[in-house]
Amino acid sequence: MQIEMLLPQERVIALEELRSLLAGTTAAEPFDGSVVDASIDLSQRIFHDPEARSHPELLALAYWMRKAEMIRMTAQFRALQLDHRVLTPRGLVFHLPPRNVDTIFVYSWLLAALTGNRSVIRLSPQRSESTSILLRLLRETLAAAAEPARSGTTIVSYGHEKEPTEMLSALCDARVIWGGDQTVEIIRRSPLPPHAKEITFPDRYSLSAIRADTYAGLPEEKRDYLADQFFNDSFWFDQLACSSPRLVVWCGTGSETCAASADFFRRVAGCVERRRYVLPAAASMEKLVYACSAILNSPVKECRRYKGLTILTLDSLAGFQRSHPGGGLFFEAHLGSLAELTAFLGRRDQTLTWFGFTPEELHALVRKLNGRAIDRIVPIGQALQFHRFWDGYDLLQEFCRCVYIESTFLDVRPTQTGAPGRS
Amino acid sequence: MTLDDLIQQPQYSVPQAEKEAVLLAELTRLGQRHRERSPEYARLVRILFPGSADPHNLAEIPYLPVALFKDHLLSSIPESEVFKILQSSGTTGQTPSRVVLDRETAQLQTLALSRIMTSVLGPNRLPMILVETADLIRDRRQFNARAAGLLGMLNFGRNHFYALDTNLELLLPQLKDFLHRFGGGPFLVFGFTFLVWTRFCQPLVDAGLDLSNGILIHSGGWKKLQEQAVSASYFRAALREAMGLTRVYNFYGMVEQVGSVFLEGDDGYLYPPNFADVIVRDPYTFEEVPPGQTGVLEVLSALPRSYPGHCLLTEDLGVVHAVDPSACGRFGKAFSVLGRIPKAELRGCSDVIAAKVS
Numbered sequence: 001m002q003i004e005m006l007l008p009q010e011r012v013i014a015l016e017e018l019r020s021l022l023a024g025t026t027a028a029e030p031f032d033g034s035v036v037d038a039s040i041d042l043s044q045r046i047f048h049d050p051e052a053r054s055h056p057e058l059l060a061l062a063y064w065m066r067k068a069e070m071i072r073m074t075a076q077f078r079a080l081q082l083d084h085r086v087l088t089p090r091g092l093v094f095h096l097p098p099r100n101v102d103t104i105f106v107y108s109w110l111l112a113a114l115t116g117n118r119s120v121i122r123l124s125p126q127r128s129e130s131t132s133i134l135l136r137l138l139r140e141t142l143a144a145a146a147e148p149a150r151s152g153t154t155i156v157s158y159g160h161e162k163e164p165t166e167m168l169s170a171l172c173d174a175r176v177i178w179g180g181d182q183t184v185e186i187i188r189r190s191p192l193p194p195h196a197k198e199i200t201f202p203d204r205y206s207l208s209a210i211r212a213d214t215y216a217g218l219p220e221e222k223r224d225y226l227a228d229q230f231f232n233d234s235f236w237f238d239q240l241a242c243s244s245p246r247l248v249v250w251c252g253t254g255s256e257t258c259a260a261s262a263d264f265f266r267r268v269a270g271c272v273e274r275r276r277y278v279l280p281a282a283a284s285m286e287k288l289v290y291a292c293s294a295i296l297n298s299p300v301k302e303c304r305r306y307k308g309l310t311i312l313t314l315d316s317l318a319g320f321q322r323s324h325p326g327g328g329l330f331f332e333a334h335l336g337s338l339a340e341l342t343a344f345l346g347r348r349d350q351t352l353t354w355f356g357f358t359p360e361e362l363h364a365l366v367r368k369l370n371g372r373a374i375d376r377i378v379p380i381g382q383a384l385q386f387h388r389f390w391d392g393y394d395l396l397q398e399f400c401r402c403v404y405i406e407s408t409f410l411d412v413r414p415t416q417t418g419a420p421g422r423s
Numbered sequence: 424m425t426l427d428d429l430i431q432q433p434q435y436s437v438p439q440a441e442k443e444a445v446l447l448a449e450l451t452r453l454g455q456r457h458r459e460r461s462p463e464y465a466r467l468v469r470i471l472f473p474g475s476a477d478p479h480n481l482a483e484i485p486y487l488p489v490a491l492f493k494d495h496l497l498s499s500i501p502e503s504e505v506f507k508i509l510q511s512s513g514t515t516g517q518t519p520s521r522v523v524l525d526r527e528t529a530q531l532q533t534l535a536l537s538r539i540m541t542s543v544l545g546p547n548r549l550p551m552i553l554v555e556t557a558d559l560i561r562d563r564r565q566f567n568a569r570a571a572g573l574l575g576m577l578n579f580g581r582n583h584f585y586a587l588d589t590n591l592e593l594l595l596p597q598l599k600d601f602l603h604r605f606g607g608g609p610f611l612v613f614g615f616t617f618l619v620w621t622r623f624c625q626p627l628v629d630a631g632l633d634l635s636n637g638i639l640i641h642s643g644g645w646k647k648l649q650e651q652a653v654s655a656s657y658f659r660a661a662l663r664e665a666m667g668l669t670r671v672y673n674f675y676g677m678v679e680q681v682g683s684v685f686l687e688g689d690d691g692y693l694y695p696p697n698f699a700d701v702i703v704r705d706p707y708t709f710e711e712v713p714p715g716q717t718g719v720l721e722v723l724s725a726l727p728r729s730y731p732g733h734c735l736l737t738e739d740l741g742v743v744h745a746v747d748p749s750a751c752g753r754f755g756k757a758f759s760v761l762g763r764i765p766k767a768e769l770r771g772c773s774d775v776i777a778a779k780v781s
Binding site: 278279280281282284285288289291292293295296300301302303305307308 | 706707
C-alpha cells in the first residue's frame with residue numbers, strides 16, 4: 001500500500017519504505033539546541049508570513065513558541081531533571097491530530113520534538129488553509145534546521161485506511177490520539193507494542209464561571225475587555241474547540257447575576273458584530289433548531305438571541321446535557337457560589353475559564369472535586385492557550401521515560417556467618 | 424374575507440396587501456389555537472418569541488424551523504382525533520419528519536391542492552400520464568414521500584398511464600397508444616423533475632411525438648439537475664423542442680405543509696396560493712430581507728390546524744423577485760427556490776469524519 005508523504009518530502013511512499021525510513025533515525029537529547037532553534041525559527045516564519053498573519057490562531061501558536069517561551073520551557077524542563085531521575089525521550093511518537101483544529105498538530109509535534117522524540121504525524125487528506133500554511137512553513141523550517149532537528153519529523157496523510165495506522169502503531173513508542181471519543185475508540189483497535197504509551201484526548205466540555213459582584217465593580221473598559229477575551233475563547237474555532245466555553249455560570253445573588261449576564265452578553269454580542277464573525281448559514285440554522293430542541297428537552301426558561309449569538313438560560317443544571325451545536329450558543333445558569341457548581345461537574349468537563357474569584361475559591365473547588373472533573377482552570381481569555389499541562393497531563397513528562405538512578409554506592413559490610421538472610 | 428373565501432376565490436387573484444391583512448388575522452388566530460392546544464408550541468413561542476402574541480405583520484408571527492418536526496411530534500389535537508401521521512424522509516434522508524393530521528386538516532389540504540391545480544388544469548379530470556413506475560404505489564413497503572406525492576396528484580387525472588417500467592425505462596409503444604387516444608385534447612403529465620428529465624424528456628428528444636396538448640406538472644427539486652447543468656429555462660426549452668410541450672409548471676411543497684404548494688406561473692416564478700405566503704429571511708438575524716435579496720425561505724399557510732406548522736422556516740434558500748407583478752396575471756409574491764442551504768462544516772476538536780468511517 002502507498003500513502004502520501006508530506007514531510008520531509010512531498011511524494012507518495014510505500015508503507016514498507018516508510019517503515020524503514022522511520023526505523024533509520026534516532027532520538028535527540030531533550031532540548032537539543034537544534035530543536036529549540038527550529039521552534040524559534042518556525043515562530044518567526046509564522047510572524048513574518050503574510051498569509052499566516054491573517055489567521056489569529058497561527059499567531060497564537062507563533063507566540064507560544066517564541067524565543068522567550070522556549071527559554072522558559074527549557075528551564076522548566078531542567079527543573080524536572082533531578083539527581084536520581086533522568087527524563088529521556090520515549091523514541092518515536094505517532095500523532096493523530098484532529099482535522100478541524102489546525103494548530104494542534106504543531107503543538108503536539110513540538111512538545112514531542114523538544115523532549116527529544118522523533119515524530120510521525122498523520123494528517124487528514126482534507127486540509128484547511130491554515131494547515132497548509134503551517135505545513136509549508138514547517139517544511140521550510142526543517143529544511144533549514146541543523147541535525148538532529150532536521151530529520152526527526154515525518155508527516156504523512158491518508159484517509160481512514162486501517163493498514164497505515166496499524167503499521168505506525170506497531171512501530172511507535174507513544175501514540176497521541178486527538179479528535180474525540182469515537183476517534184480514540186477506532187484508533188485503539190490498532191494495537192501498540194507492549195511497552196508503548198498512549199495519550200488520548202477524548203471529547204471534552206468546557207465552561208466559564210463569573211462572580212457577579214466582582215463583575216459589577218468593573219469599569220466600562222474592563223468589561224469590554226473581558227467580553228473581548230471571552231469572544232476569542234469562544235469564537236476562534238466556532239466554539240467547537242474542546243476548551244471553548246459553552247456554559248456560563250454566574251455566581252452571586254439573583255439580581256446581581258441577572259444584571260451581570262445582561263450587561264456581559266450585550267458586550268459579547270457587540271464583539272460578534274464588530275469582529276464580523278460570520279457563521280455559515282446552515283450552521284446558523286442548525287443553531288436555531290438546536291435551541292428549539294433544547295427548549296423542549298431541558299429546563300430552559302429564557303432565550304436571548306443576538307446576531308450570531310444565542311443565550312439559553314437554564315433553571316437548573318441538574319441532568320445538564322453536554323451536547324452542543326457550536327457557532328455561538330451558550331447555556332447559562334445562576335448559582336449562589338462557585339462551590340455549588342461541584343455537584344454538576346463530571347469527567348467530561350475540561351477547562352473552567354473564570355473571572356472574579358479568589359485563588360482560595362478556585363483551589364477549594366479543585367480540592368472539592370478531587371479529580372472527578374476539570375483539568376484546567378484559567379482566566380477568561382486563555383481558554384485556547386495551549387500549555388504543557390493539558391487534559392490532566394503534563395506533556396513534557398508524558399513524552400519522556402523516567403529513568404531512576406541511585407548513584408551512591410553503598411559500603412560493603414562483612415557478611416555475618418550463620419543462616420543467610422531472606423530477601 | 425375569511426380563510427374559506429381565500430380558498431374558494433380564484434387562486435392568485437388577491438393583491439398582496441389585501442391577502443396579508445386576511446392572513447395576519449387568520450394566522451394570529453391559528454397561532455393562538457396552537458398555543459392553547461400544544462404545550463410544546465406554547466413553550467417554544469413563549470421562550471423564543473417573547474411578546475409575539477399580537478403580531479403587526481406576517482414577519483412578526485413566530486416561526487419554527489422545519490427540522491424540528493424530525494425530532495419532535497408536535498401536535499395540537501388529542502390522540503383520539505388523529506386521522507393519520509404523515510411521514511417523510513425529506514431530501515436529507517436520516518430521521519423522517521412526522522406531521523399529525525386530523526380529518527379537518529386533511530380535508531383542507533385536499534381541497535386546497537385541488538383549488539391550486541384546477542387553476543391550471545381546469546375543472547375536469549384529464550387523461551393522465553405518470554412519469555413513474557406503477558410499482559411505486561403497488562409496493563407498500565417502499566411507500567415514501569415520492570409515492571405520497573403521486574397519490575395526491577392521481578385525483579386530478581383519469582385513464583392513468585404509468586409511463587415507466589420497473590427499471591424506470593420509458594414504455595414508448597404504450598405512450599404512443601396513449602397519445603393516439605388522448606393526445607388530441609388536453610391531458611396531464613405528472614412526474615418528479617429528475618425523472619421527467621432523464622426518463623421522459625431525454626428518451627423522447629428524437630421521437631417526434633406531439634405533446635402540445637399536454638400540461639406538465641412536476642416537482643422534487645432541481646438539485647440533481649443542477650449537477651447536470653440543467654436550468655429551469657433549459658428544461659422548459661428542451662421540452663418545447665422535443666415534443667411541443669409548452670405548459671410546464673413546477674411546484675414547490677413539503678410534507679410539513681401538504682396542500683399548500685407553490686405553483687409556477689407562466690413567467691417561470693413560483694407563486695403562493697391565496698391562503699399561503701413566503702417570507703425570505705436573513706440566515707443570521709432572521710429579519711425579513713427585501714425583494715431581490717437571497718435568504719432562507721419561510722413558508723406560511725393557513726391550513727395546518729392539527730399541528731403548529733403554519734409558519735415554518737425551511738432549509739431552502741430563496742428570493743422574492745416581485746410583489747404583485749402584472750406580467751402573468753397573478754397577484755402575490757413571485758419567487759424562486761435556489762436549493763438547499765449549502766452544508767456547513769465547523770471546526771472543532773472532534774474529528775467527525777474519522778468517527779463516521781468505522
